[in-house]
Amino acid sequence: MRIRSLSLVNFKNYEEATLDFSPEVNCLVGDNGSGKTTVLDAIYYLSFCKSYFNPIDSQNVRYDQSFFLIQSQVEKAGEVDKLHCGVKSGQKKQFRRNDKEYQRLADHIGLYPAVILTPNDIDLVKEGSEVRRKFMDGIISQYDRKYLDSLLEYNRALLQRNNLLRFFAENRTYDEESLEVWDHALVKYGEYIHDQRTAFVEKFISFFNDVYQKISGGAEVVSLMYQSQMNDKKLDDLLQDARGKDRQLRRSTQGIHKDDLSFLIQDHPIKKFGSQGQQKTYLIALKLAQYSFIEEATGEKPVLLLDDIFDKIDDKRVGALMELVSQGSFGQIFITDTHEERIPKMFRDIGCDLNVFHVNQGAVDSDAKTMIHGEKE
Amino acid sequence: MNFPSRLIEEAVDQMASLPGIGRKTALRLVLHMLRRDEEDVERFSNAFTTLRSGIKACKICNNLSDTEICGICSDPRREHRTVCVVEGIRELLAIESTEQFRGSYHVLGGVISPMDGVGPNDLYIQSLIDRVQNGTVDEIIFALSTTMEGETTSFYLYKKLSEYDVRVTAIARGVAIGDELQYADEVTLARSIMQRLPYENALPGK
Ligand SMILES: [Zn+2]
Numbered sequence: 001m002r003i004r005s006l007s008l009v010n011f012k013n014y015e016e017a018t019l020d021f022s023p024e025v026n027c028l029v030g031d032n033g034s035g036k037t038t039v040l041d042a043i044y045y046l047s048f049c050k051s052y053f054n055p056i057d058s059q060n061v062r063y064d065q066s067f068f069l070i071q072s073q074v075e076k077a078g079e080v081d082k083l084h085c086g087v088k089s090g091q092k093k094q095f096r097r098n099d100k101e102y103q104r105l106a107d108h109i110g111l112y113p114a115v116i117l118t119p120n121d122i123d124l125v126k127e128g129s130e131v132r133r134k135f136m137d138g139i140i141s142q143y144d145r146k147y148l149d150s151l152l153e154y155n156r157a158l159l160q161r162n163n164l165l166r167f168f169a170e171n172r173t174y175d176e177e178s179l180e181v182w183d184h185a186l187v188k189y190g191e192y193i194h195d196q197r198t199a200f201v202e203k204f205i206s207f208f209n210d211v212y213q214k215i216s217g218g219a220e221v222v223s224l225m226y227q228s229q230m231n232d233k234k235l236d237d238l239l240q241d242a243r244g245k246d247r248q249l250r251r252s253t254q255g256i257h258k259d260d261l262s263f264l265i266q267d268h269p270i271k272k273f274g275s276q277g278q279q280k281t282y283l284i285a286l287k288l289a290q291y292s293f294i295e296e297a298t299g300e301k302p303v304l305l306l307d308d309i310f311d312k313i314d315d316k317r318v319g320a321l322m323e324l325v326s327q328g329s330f331g332q333i334f335i336t337d338t339h340e341e342r343i344p345k346m347f348r349d350i351g352c353d354l355n356v357f358h359v360n361q362g363a364v365d366s367d368a369k370t371m372i373h374g375e376k377e
Numbered sequence: 378m379n380f381p382s383r384l385i386e387e388a389v390d391q392m393a394s395l396p397g398i399g400r401k402t403a404l405r406l407v408l409h410m411l412r413r414d415e416e417d418v419e420r421f422s423n424a425f426t427t428l429r430s431g432i433k434a435c436k437i438c439n440n441l442s443d444t445e446i447c448g449i450c451s452d453p454r455r456e457h458r459t460v461c462v463v464e465g466i467r468e469l470l471a472i473e474s475t476e477q478f479r480g481s482y483h484v485l486g487g488v489i490s491p492m493d494g495v496g497p498n499d500l501y502i503q504s505l506i507d508r509v510q511n512g513t514v515d516e517i518i519f520a521l522s523t524t525m526e527g528e529t530t531s532f533y534l535y536k537k538l539s540e541y542d543v544r545v546t547a548i549a550r551g552v553a554i555g556d557e558l559q560y561a562d563e564v565t566l567a568r569s570i571m572q573r574l575p576y577e578n579a580l581p582g583k
Contacts, residue, residue, distance in 0.1 A: 160526070164490035175497075178496060181533045181536070184532055185528070
């Protein structure tokens with residue numbers, strides 16, 4: 001799929017803007033806070049029906065205004081689709097495809113896939129296990145509807161089981177039979193989730209290794225592993241064995257809610273042993289592997305949104321990354337940089353079809369449109 | 378809102394305590410009551426007083442009843458050896474309205490939900506087991522909602538009943554997952570209760 005054009009009204013700091021895109025590479029250059037990331041966010045919005053940075057719609061309306069509009073023409077399978085999203089305070093969000101309103105936003109998500117990479121995503125490498133479970137869940141849910149349902153059921157059963165354990169402790173009572181029925185529910189949904197995560201990671205690893213080696217030039221050995229208590233024991237047995245511990249701690253200590261992905265570099269955790277550059281490279285490889293994975297699972301090339309990825313990564317790797325990105329395997333790309341010339345020069349050297357947009361701070365408020373101009377190179 | 382009368386104010390307060398009734402609607406209803414005959418209003422308020430003091434839970438099935446034993450349990454034309462387990466009265470009425478089920482019921486009075494403080498002992502589970510233990514039941518049909526709590530309650534009952542010689546079935550679900558039984562349309566509900574399946578079939582790994 002290719003995004004032909006995008007127009008914004010009152011979205012974040014944009015009063016009005018229309019942008020026509022190159023089918024290959026689009027660079028948005030400008031200072032920090034100029035609004036170049038907002039363009040990526042608007043494209044993300046069209047894909048996921050919400051902002052990547054702020055899921056509260058009313059806060060994405062321009063200051064003192066009552067509504068915002070995001071409209072776009074997207075080429076997909078030889079057709080041009082019109083996407084329209086309107087948010088007005090006090091009203092239901094409107095999302096239309098070819099002038100037809102969606103009954104459920106969930107029906108839209110996945111039709112125009114996008115993968116975004118921003119500086120915030122470093123949390124994936126640096127923060128706790130929850131971010132990494134969400135990373136897995138977000139990808140698997142896109143092609144397996146049953147997975148998302150199972151996850152919701154599992155979390156519900158977990159909440160009930162923890163409540164029961166707390167009740168036991170507070171009332172100095174215990175009833176094995178009451179606990180067992182929640183074990184049963186955890187096992188029913190947890191085993192399915194574990195199987196799907198196992199299958200996902202197995203496939204994902206090869207995409208990941210491939211991308212990492214290309215960016216790093218094979219400089220270091222990385223690996224990625226699915227950590228789960230259930231890797232070598234059935235959840236049924238785990239729950240049985242942890243009875244005493246669960247009762248004492250008043251919560252469930254076993255199950256897929258304890259899963260993690262371990263990210264290793266030369267067999268050591270990258271969180272502790274990787275340099276900032278290596279961590280960043282690792283993150284980029286994760287996201288590009290996600291891209292390839294979604295492409296294979298859905299048969300559609302997602303749009304790639306790269307926000308300010310050059311910080312803390314050396315020029316050699318940036319060069320390798322750009323070459324990789326420009327080889328045609330990534331479809332349409334949107335990329336921001338604070339540096340006026342760096343990216344345009346790189347892509348010009350490679351010989352890509354390129355549009356450069358200069359996003360200018362200061363004047364955005366008065367009239368973003370006049371300050372954003374595409375120059376065909 | 379300031380009222381010219383404390384009596385009106387009190388009546389509005391009471392009316393507005395009902396779910397879904399705001400103070401404006403409450404005032405409209407109260408003024409309407411004032412326009413009615415005195416006997417009329419007395420009959421109206423009496424209906425609620427006697428309802429509250431006179432209503433009983435059926436000794437057998439826990440259905441609401443005016444008598445010790447409810448109309449269904451005391452009806453000789455019904456097959457009392459087939460018992461349909463429901464969460465509450467509304468679900469019982471939903472199944473009754475299909476006019477397809479000729480057995481009797483057992484009303485649990487809720488489903489197991491630790492986060493709402495409801496455990497097995499807070500429900501009419503023991504009385505169901507007693508019915509089975511007394512040998513008066515051939516088949517138990519689970520007709521609980523497909524929510525996590527409904528499913529878990531069914532499983533709990535299934536385990537409790539497994540030591541007795543009784544057939545345990547569950548209503549077939551054409552109804553979407555998570556749908557509450559009382560919202561299912563009559564045709565779907567009638568079909569699902571006629572096409573019930575052995576409960577074991579619904580267990581994972583079977
Ligand atoms: Zn009865």
